[in-house]
Amino acid sequence: MRSHWRWPSLLLAVVFMLxxxxxxxxxxxxxxxxxxxxxxxxxxxxxxxxxxxxxxxQLYVSTVISxxxxxxxxxxxxxxxxxxxIAQKIPNLKDGDWKLLPGNxxxxxxxxKKGFTWHDGKPVTAQDWIWAWRVNLHPDYPSAxxxxxxxxxxxxxxxxxxxxxxxxxxxxxxxxxxxxSGVIPxxxxxxxxxxxxxxxxxxxxxxxxxxxxxPYVLKEWQKGSSITVExxxxxxxxxxxxxxxxxxxxxxxxxSDTNTIxxxxxxxxxxxxxxxxxxxxxxxxxxxxxAREGRRDYLLTAEPGLVWEHIDMNLxxxxxxxxxxxxxxxxxxxxxxxxxxxxxxxxxVSHTFLPTKHYGYNPNAKKYPFDPAQARRLLAEAxxxxxxxxxxxxxxxxxxxxxxxTAGNRTRESVQQILQxxxxxxxxxxxxxxxxxxxxxxxxxxxxxxxLAMYAWVFSPASDCEGLYTGDTIPGPGGTGEGQNYPxxxxxxVTRICHAVPEELDEAKRVQLLRxxxxxxxxxxxxxxxxxxxxxxGHKTTLQNWKPTGSNTPPTWNATxxxxxx
Amino acid sequence: xxxxxxxxxxxxxPLVVGLSIVIxxxxxxxxxxxxxxxxxxxxxxxxxxxxxxxxxxGLDQPLYVRYFKWLRAALHGDxxxxxxxxxxxxxxxxxxxxxxxWLQIPAFxxxxxxxxxxxxxxxxxxxxxxxxxxxxFVFFGVSIPAFWFGIMMIYLFAVWHxxxxxxxxxxxxxxxxxxxxxxxxxxxxxxxxxxxxxLLPTVVLSLLFMASFTRYTRSSMLExxxxxxxxxxxxxxxxxxxxxxxxxxxxxxxPLATVVALSIPAxxxxxxxxxxxFGWPGVGRLLVEATLGxxxxxxxxxxxxxxxxxxxxNLLADISYALLDPRIxxx
Numbered sequence: 001m002r003s004h005w006r007w008p009s010l011l012l013a014v015v016f017m018l019x020x021x022x023x024x025x026x027x028x029x030x031x032x033x034x035x036x037x038x039x040x041x042x043x044x045x046x047x048x049x050x051x052x053x054x055x056x057x058q059l060y061v062s063t064v065i066s067x068x069x070x071x072x073x074x075x076x077x078x079x080x081x082x083x084x085x086i087a088q089k090i091p092n093l094k095d096g097d098w099k100l101l102p103g104n105x106x107x108x109x110x111x112x113k114k115g116f117t118w119h120d121g122k123p124v125t126a127q128d129w130i131w132a133w134r135v136n137l138h139p140d141y142p143s144a145x146x147x148x149x150x151x152x153x154x155x156x157x158x159x160x161x162x163x164x165x166x167x168x169x170x171x172x173x174x175x176x177x178x179x180x181s182g183v184i185p186x187x188x189x190x191x192x193x194x195x196x197x198x199x200x201x202x203x204x205x206x207x208x209x210x211x212x213x214x215p216y217v218l219k220e221w222q223k224g225s226s227i228t229v230e231x232x233x234x235x236x237x238x239x240x241x242x243x244x245x246x247x248x249x250x251x252x253x254x255x256s257d258t259n260t261i262x263x264x265x266x267x268x269x270x271x272x273x274x275x276x277x278x279x280x281x282x283x284x285x286x287x288x289x290x291a292r293e294g295r296r297d298y299l300l301t302a303e304p305g306l307v308w309e310h311i312d313m314n315l316x317x318x319x320x321x322x323x324x325x326x327x328x329x330x331x332x333x334x335x336x337x338x339x340x341x342x343x344x345x346x347x348x349v350s351h352t353f354l355p356t357k358h359y360g361y362n363p364n365a366k367k368y369p370f371d372p373a374q375a376r377r378l379l380a381e382a383x384x385x386x387x388x389x390x391x392x393x394x395x396x397x398x399x400x401x402x403x404x405x406t407a408g409n410r411t412r413e414s415v416q417q418i419l420q421x422x423x424x425x426x427x428x429x430x431x432x433x434x435x436x437x438x439x440x441x442x443x444x445x446x447x448x449x450x451x452l453a454m455y456a457w458v459f460s461p462a463s464d465c466e467g468l469y470t471g472d473t474i475p476g477p478g479g480t481g482e483g484q485n486y487p488x489x490x491x492x493x494v495t496r497i498c499h500a501v502p503e504e505l506d507e508a509k510r511v512q513l514l515r516x517x518x519x520x521x522x523x524x525x526x527x528x529x530x531x532x533x534x535x536x537x538g539h540k541t542t543l544q545n546w547k548p549t550g551s552n553t554p555p556t557w558n559a560t561x562x563x564x565x566x
Numbered sequence: 567x568x569x570x571x572x573x574x575x576x577x578x579x580p581l582v583v584g585l586s587i588v589i590x591x592x593x594x595x596x597x598x599x600x601x602x603x604x605x606x607x608x609x610x611x612x613x614x615x616x617x618x619x620x621x622x623x624g625l626d627q628p629l630y631v632r633y634f635k636w637l638r639a640a641l642h643g644d645x646x647x648x649x650x651x652x653x654x655x656x657x658x659x660x661x662x663x664x665x666x667x668w669l670q671i672p673a674f675x676x677x678x679x680x681x682x683x684x685x686x687x688x689x690x691x692x693x694x695x696x697x698x699x700x701x702x703f704v705f706f707g708v709s710i711p712a713f714w715f716g717i718m719m720i721y722l723f724a725v726w727h728x729x730x731x732x733x734x735x736x737x738x739x740x741x742x743x744x745x746x747x748x749x750x751x752x753x754x755x756x757x758x759x760x761x762x763x764x765l766l767p768t769v770v771l772s773l774l775f776m777a778s779f780t781r782y783t784r785s786s787m788l789e790x791x792x793x794x795x796x797x798x799x800x801x802x803x804x805x806x807x808x809x810x811x812x813x814x815x816x817x818x819x820x821p822l823a824t825v826v827a828l829s830i831p832a833x834x835x836x837x838x839x840x841x842x843x844f845g846w847p848g849v850g851r852l853l854v855e856a857t858l859g860x861x862x863x864x865x866x867x868x869x870x871x872x873x874x875x876x877x878x879x880n881l882l883a884d885i886s887y888a889l890l891d892p893r894i895x896x897x
Contacts, residue, residue, distance in 0.1 A: 143615075
């Protein structure tokens with residue numbers, strides 16, 4: 001008798017034990033997935049490390065989690081206002097802690113707050129910033145972000161809480177970071193770095209514990225699954241980043257498939273998701289679904305940011321070298337309808353190279369509303385006449401262009417098809433020849449082997465046009481210099497302005513310069529501006545103070561201010 | 567046999583080296599290297615940064631130099647470094663293969679334990695309702711895409727789960743993908759937690775195996791039960807159980823053993839679609855990510871490892887023929 005029941009009893013025991021491990025917190029809509037002191041965030045990628053030296057860890061998600069573990073001198077709010085975190089104040093020209101020196105040089109003095117400590121208890125001092133800057137500039141260190149760091153001549157530390165940054169030449173954004181290299185604990189990393197500078201990024205990720213100085217401490221990293229951080233009780237607090245948060249623990253879960261993330265959101269297992277979790281189109285569908293089902297427990301927000309979707313035109317092309325053709329191509333497409341149809345207007349039309357949120361955006365730059373008649377007129381003025389197949393031609397050459405973008409990107413492919421049809425309506429033939437990302441970004445663009453190329457630039461609040469539209473930065477065969485001026489645009493005034501902007505310290509003058517550059521650029525139109533991309537972040541409506549920035553500052557910037565509604 | 571074995575083992579060496587050259591060249595021939603991909607989209611990266619990074623990563627050297635450097639390191643057990651994951655490629659690979667085996671082995675065992683009895687039964691009861699049902703199931707299993715089935719299972723068990731209205735079935739609300747619940751302490755609790763995460767992907771994965779094993783078992787069994795020696799066994803008055811188990815099944819399993827042996831490398835290859843849908847950090851997903859992200863060292867390591875496994879298991883399958891079927895001799 002007993003032997004008959006042994007296996008069923010065992011089975012029942014296993015079932016019971018499995019049942020007892022059901023996630024705590026019931027995962028009911030609106031309620032925290034894992035208890036009132038915890039927030040469970042979902043994202044697609046897993047970080048490789050959290051080294052805040054010039055974004056050495058490469059993935060955006062590293063920045064998202066680094067923001068919890070590391071604090072810097074200055075932070076950025078959702079209103080794009082800089083605020084002091086470890087710095088006592090933000091230096092400025094008026095107060096004299098930002099000084100202009102002879103020979104176009106300058107000096108910026110940072111006073112640091114006392115009381116900030118690394119998670120191993122050692123104080124955060126000026127030497128830690130100097131160390132990060134030296135690491136970033138070491139010839140063997142594989143940094144991809146030295147542009148600003150190289151403008152710094154030297155950094156001095158007259159005392160442990162003062163930094164004097166000496167700049168080789170004027171730089172407009174010298175007061176938003178110490179030397180754009182981050183801050184790392186010198187005492188915990190120096191030995192590792194000196195052992196092998198070329199592999200420091202790898203060594204710190206694998207061989208040493210992550211010692212941060214931010215409001216949260218890395219508690220547990222289950223590779224391939226999740227990262228959990230816990231509140232650092234010695235966090236002294238800063239504006240927007242208070243002490244003693246109600247959210248003591250944040251868990252980041254990595255799920256690579258969007259549908260699975262959506263299932264987690266629908267099942268209540270996700271308290272929030274960052275920008276990388278759900279691509280725009282699926283975010284839009286999920287938003288509609290939640291509205292349709294009357295679910296108000298999870299709020300998705302599409303925030304237009306700094307990612308600018310556009311089409312580069314190769315100005316060496318016999319047709320695209322003609323300004324009328326370029327202007328006609330823009331006038332022939334209905335971008336307003338496109339963003340309405342595809343994105344319900346949540347990714348706004350762009351009219352120039354700077355996103356609307358950028359401080360230098362020019363709202364009065366020339367616009368090209370949808371006007372097919374005007375497009376035809378411009379083409380006729382340039383000498384184009386309809387050929388036997390309806391496609392325009394000039395001097396025996398048909399106005400036929402190839403159009404390339406990243407193969408497999410559904411959104412871009414949909415945009416391509418709409419534009420192709422609209423251009424055909426004015427007599428321009430466009431042939432779609434998409435390429436895999438590696439070929440496209442690795443070969444076609446840098447070597448300027450394209451006619452029309454659609455992709456996006458990711459700007460920062462401090463970005464400008466240097467390198468992109470300066471006449472001396474045209475890459476590829478027959479180019480004028482290394483850079484990313486893929487259209488091959490040359491305009492002396494724009495080149496001069498774009499080189500001058502980073503060195504103009506007066507923001508009002510900088511705005512003037514950028515607006516002037518946009519006036520010229522919009523008239524010349526080397527690129528077809530399409531729209532500004534938005535990213536969907538989401539959170540349970542009961543999670544308060546969730547404030548995505550729409551910039552490269554992640555939504556975790558104010559995590560200590562998050563709280564669950566009672 | 568031993569001469570045959572020695573010859574085959576020797577042949578494997580140039581084959582693996584040749585494979586490594588082809589794989590290395592194919593990956594290197596793709597336009598755009600990891601640095602190009604790393605910097606793209608960032609207008610602040612300068613040309614000097616690009617050339618400096620290429621020099622640091624050795625991407626500025628001729629292809630043959632890069633290959634021989636890689637080969638020398640590989641022979642010393644160093645497959646290079648993952649630029650995405652900041653880890654040695656080999657340890658990353660082993661860890662991911664281990665994760666894949668967590669899914670693959672139970673799925674494989676589950677598939678075999680269902681496919682064998684179903685395949686045998688539907689062969690000896692050909693054209694019975696069970697046979698029709700099994701055939702339908704096989705069609706379903708072979709033709710249904712794993713990613714769709716996976717999403718449906720997630721929807722059913724993680725989002726909808728109508729049965730959880732019944733208190734004793736509340737535990738049958740399963741996680742919508744992932745690997746483990748953060749914060750669960752190590753030991754038995756974590757193991758049980760892992761089992762909950764494994765349940766859905768294992769079922770999805772086993773469906774594919776199950777369908778193909780059922781089909782093989784059925785057709786192999788059908789062929790055997792019509793053989794003269796089976797008829798003779800029946801004529802001798804042996805019971806049907808003895809006829810099927812002793813005379814028919816043993817012989818029918820020979821081709822299936824080969825199929826199973828050749829399926830084993832696939833266990834180590836992981837299941838990219840299932841792993842992606844369920845957010846399972848397996849080697850299949852790693853291979854896709856490494857290939858798309860230009861993480862050469864990892865992609866190369868995995869492909870070469872899997873190719874070598876295929877070669878080895880082909881040899882083992884050939885040997886198993888000789889061991890299982892006395893009619894086959896290798897000289």
